[in-house]
Amino acid sequence: MKITIGITDCGEKHPIYEQWILCQSDNIQIIKLGYRQQNLHEIEKCNGILLTGGEDVHPRFYNKPENLSLCNPDFMDEQRDVFEWNVCEYVFKHKIPLLGICRGLQFVNVFLGGTLVGDIPSIGKNNHSKYYEGKDRYHAIEVLPDTSLAHIVGETAGEINSAHHQSVEKPAESLRINAFSDDGIVEGLEWKTPQSHSLTLVQWHPERIENENNPFNRCIREHFIQAVSAS
Template sequence: MTRPVVGVSVYNERARWGEAWDLPAALLPWAYVESVAATGAAPVLLPPVQGTAAAVPRLDALVLAGGGDIDPGRYGCPTAPRTAGVRPERDTAEIDLLTAALDLGIPVLGICRGMQLLNIVRGGTLAQHLPDIVGSSRHRQRTGVFDSHPVTVAPHTRTAEILGRAELDVPTYHHQGLAELGTGVVATAWAHDGVVEAIEYEDVPGVVGVQWHPEMGEDPGMFAWLTDHVPSLP
């Protein structure tokens, strides 16, 4: 059997490595690579440059990874004081990747920022700093640490089928969240404070987004679903 090929969008950030290097880099937390590979798929990293979407016809599935905030101009809002890490070139590249994947019927998993992008391209909006709305830092408790909180999953949804349960604790690290849902976007899981934690496209069965970071947890369900959703290969 041919291994499915799963593309994963990557960050464009300045990084340090080795004894001397401090340069702009295309990078991704290794947990994404491990999570995709553990399903039997071959991960392919997709840098945020113009033209990367040309690779989509060669993919069997797409992961839109987490990262910095999306430019609020993409959803018609001014930039709030706490919005940070905006990379317009990444926004453009990932929207192109998603558009190409949807046109070709390739399954898509959006993680954290990736879930937010799934909402924005359908005309949805974001809350730019959740502590101002929910009154706590539950979703990003400590800098650089994936803490956890419980979520509740709606029954009889694609998300519930993937996870196999209605209540779970999830690894979390985000300060933004969904506000208005886009056209055809359905919320399927929530934190106890009402923040949307998962979505689906009601008209596209191969699209799921989660606000948490499944690559940092012990449940491989989301990545397994992505690979299992790939049509049979010769």
């Protein structure tokens, strides 16, 4: 019997996430979840959820209206925010395994009560956005030892890609930071205390890391699929 994974709609990049998940096993089927599909009800068929990257989370969802001027008005979608808020309500109520990538990490942090940096360069940090020609940046990552992430990837240092201009400011009370970039930007979150609910949150894009054997690509997918299969 196949497992079903819901992947939130992120527009033209959605097939990249699908292909990345499907290459793990022939035993997986995908449901695209989004307000354009008007299919929130299909979440009941899902054994796991992947929250994808994409638009800035509207600052009203984390009560920092001063961040609005730092957001790209053409790169926000409140309908998506509302839809994915409803997705999170279902996921955390029913303890569905969840993988949050880039915006997905940020959105879960906001949903659980955390806040975001509106624009990374505005706080004096390095630019973590894509290059102008659309290619991801790559930079070093430090994974804190004795974290779930260190156990998942089997490493405490490595290289990841980067394509974001916002980041975690204050982690939600129930979460802890498990990884940083070399300039101190939060690269991963996990439960502060062990939970039965599988939750993996990464700021980078494992689905787009060019080296398929990079543990920050392969091991993230493997861990998520194993959690979904076991649920």
